[in-house]
Amino acid sequence: MHKGLREPHVLLASGNPQKLLRNLTHILTTEEIQKIHGAILSEGRALYALGQSHFTFAMSLPMSEWRQNISRLYYAAYNVKRALTLMSDGGFSTDSGDHQKIDMLPDSIENKEIYKARLKTLRDDRNLCDYSHLATENDLLINVADARTLVTNFMSDSKQFLVDKGVQL
Numbered sequence: 001m002h003k004g005l006r007e008p009h010v011l012l013a014s015g016n017p018q019k020l021l022r023n024l025t026h027i028l029t030t031e032e033i034q035k036i037h038g039a040i041l042s043e044g045r046a047l048y049a050l051g052q053s054h055f056t057f058a059m060s061l062p063m064s065e066w067r068q069n070i071s072r073l074y075y076a077a078y079n080v081k082r083a084l085t086l087m088s089d090g091g092f093s094t095d096s097g098d099h100q101k102i103d104m105l106p107d108s109i110e111n112k113e114i115y116k117a118r119l120k121t122l123r124d125d126r127n128l129c130d131y132s133h134l135a136t137e138n139d140l141l142i143n144v145a146d147a148r149t150l151v152t153n154f155m156s157d158s159k160q161f162l163v164d165k166g167v168q169l
Contacts, residue, residue: 002092002093002094003094004094005094010036010039010040010043011043011092016089016090016091016092017036017039017040017043017086017090017092018040018086018089018090019090020036020090021033021036021037021040021090024036037166040086040087041087041165041166041167041168043086043092044083044086044087044162044165044167045083045162045167045168045169047079047080047082047083047086048079048080048083048158048159048162048167048169050079051075051076051077051078051079051080051082051083051155052076052080052155053076054072054073054075054076054079055072055073055076055151055152055155057072058072058073058076058148058151059148063144063145066129066137066140066144067129067130067135068129069144069147069148070122070125070126070128070129070140070142070144070147071126071129071130073122073147073148073150073151074122074123074125074126075126076151076155077102077119077122077150077151077154077155078099078102078123080154080155080158081102081105081119081158082098083158083162083167084105084106084109084158084161084162085101085104085106087161087162087165087167088106088108088161088165089106099123102119102120102122102123103115103116103117103119103120106161108161109157109158109161110157110160110161111153111154111157115150115154115157118142118150119150119154121141121142122142122147122150122151124141125140125141125142125147128140
């Protein structure tokens, strides 16, 4: 069961909505397939919007609020990454272990190798910010300015990927 989702929901119809779509193409009409595809696109758009919301909030914070900046920037990137996963291979998870997969990006996204390494580091910094009462800003592996640049670029490259997949952003 996915947290926050209630039946009926396209993300609950199958362990992988992209696979579901592929396996129903010989059974359902084109119009019915388009409805399912549209629902999946809507979920991709909603995940990106959630990431955008975290990003907008982070960018509104003073740079001195380093804990909140890093945490919100991470969640912006994480939710955008979830949109990428849904639209590339159909994966979707609300399990906390999904955070370990922040570096599992589609092959065709621009700057994939940069993001793979840097997003894992951002996740480590987010854990530090959210859970270590003894942490200081000097303990960050990525400073706030660099994290803002990283996530800005990641969101831009992700937006292009998602638009290419048909997601209307």
